[in-house]
Amino acid sequence: MSNLNEILSYFPRRIANSISKRMQQIESSEERGMLEEIRIRTSKPVILKFMNKEIVLEDVVVTSEETLETVQTICDNSIYSYQNQICSGYITLKGGHRVGITGSVVLVDGKITNINYISSLNFRIAKQIVGASNRLLKYILNIEENSIYNTLIVSPPGAGKTTILKDLVRKLSSGMEQINFKGITVGLVDERGEIAAMYKGIAQNEVGLRTDVLAHIPKAIGMKMMIRSMAPQVIVADEIGGQFDVDAINYAICCGIKGIFTAHGSNIEDLGLNPTIKKLLELHLFERLIFLDKKNKGEVEKVYVLNKVNSEYILA
Numbered sequence: 001m002s003n004l005n006e007i008l009s010y011f012p013r014r015i016a017n018s019i020s021k022r023m024q025q026i027e028s029s030e031e032r033g034m035l036e037e038i039r040i041r042t043s044k045p046v047i048l049k050f051m052n053k054e055i056v057l058e059d060v061v062v063t064s065e066e067t068l069e070t071v072q073t074i075c076d077n078s079i080y081s082y083q084n085q086i087c088s089g090y091i092t093l094k095g096g097h098r099v100g101i102t103g104s105v106v107l108v109d110g111k112i113t114n115i116n117y118i119s120s121l122n123f124r125i126a127k128q129i130v131g132a133s134n135r136l137l138k139y140i141l142n143i144e145e146n147s148i149y150n151t152l153i154v155s156p157p158g159a160g161k162t163t164i165l166k167d168l169v170r171k172l173s174s175g176m177e178q179i180n181f182k183g184i185t186v187g188l189v190d191e192r193g194e195i196a197a198m199y200k201g202i203a204q205n206e207v208g209l210r211t212d213v214l215a216h217i218p219k220a221i222g223m224k225m226m227i228r229s230m231a232p233q234v235i236v237a238d239e240i241g242g243q244f245d246v247d248a249i250n251y252a253i254c255c256g257i258k259g260i261f262t263a264h265g266s267n268i269e270d271l272g273l274n275p276t277i278k279k280l281l282e283l284h285l286f287e288r289l290i291f292l293d294k295k296n297k298g299e300v301e302k303v304y305v306l307n308k309v310n311s312e313y314i315l316a
Contacts, residue, residue: 096126096197173208187232220244
């Protein structure tokens with residue numbers, strides 16, 4: 001319940017008490033630990049979203065004043081100082097929790113400059129699952145060279161790829177003595193702040209002994225900056241997809257740096273429909289394509305290995 005107590009401190013007392021009371025009614029500590037999100041919507045009841053169900057708190061309909069009070073609390077009563085994060089659509093809290101934000105968006109020259117009249121908040125509870133990447137390691141690690149294969153991890157949203165990426169970064173960086181894998185320098189470009197969850201310059205998630213983090217920066221800029229400044233052995237970034245990402249990944253790999261990246265998709269045909277990912281596949285930059293099971297979070301569904309003789313991907 002420690003994670004929940006951290007989050008409840010951001011809510012007005014009426015909302016916090018209602019959530020706490022309902023959680024105490026859940027007898028199983030395991031079930032309480034499955035709480036993933038707390039959704040606050042103005043003029044609507046609070047919703048608790050668990051891994052396999054949701055609970056609507058009909059007794060507490062959120063007022064606009066309570067929504068604003070919550071925003072002010074998560075911003076340390078200085079909304080202006082959090083303006084950049086608000087414009088990105090989320091705020092990272094101490095402990096690695098993230099608050100998604102929606103409301104009336106203000107656009108100037110095509111860029112978001114503010115979100116006024118905030119109407120919805122989604123508190124996503126941070127969980128670092130040790131061992132989440134265990135099933136992928138045999139496909140990613142190159143034990144003989146104490147390195148990795150260039151890897152793309154693919155899944156639809158919600159299948160656990162970011163959770164897996166957190167665990168991978170930690171293991172690669174700190175090393176795995178049990179399999180004689182020595183820790184390597186990892187450059188983590190954490191554009192959305194979900195992997196390291198930086199809070200006032202300190203990573204709230206355990207990202208390992210040899211990990212350097214650039215947070216809240218476009219991936220393409222961050223990758224090149226990380227290579228020039230920190231000389232990583234491995235570059236890691238979540239949810240690639242833009243044309244500039246192709247250039248940055250190509251630049252990194254041509255510099256002899258290995259990479260682990262993620263992308264949205266369900267199968268290899270989906271990747272072919274994404275012009276950016278398709279170009280990366282045509283360049284044969286990835287040595288492994290790992291598809292996660294969309295029904296069983298964290299499980300591997302298919303793995304494709306690059307056959308360097310004919311430059312084709314074959315099922316492992």
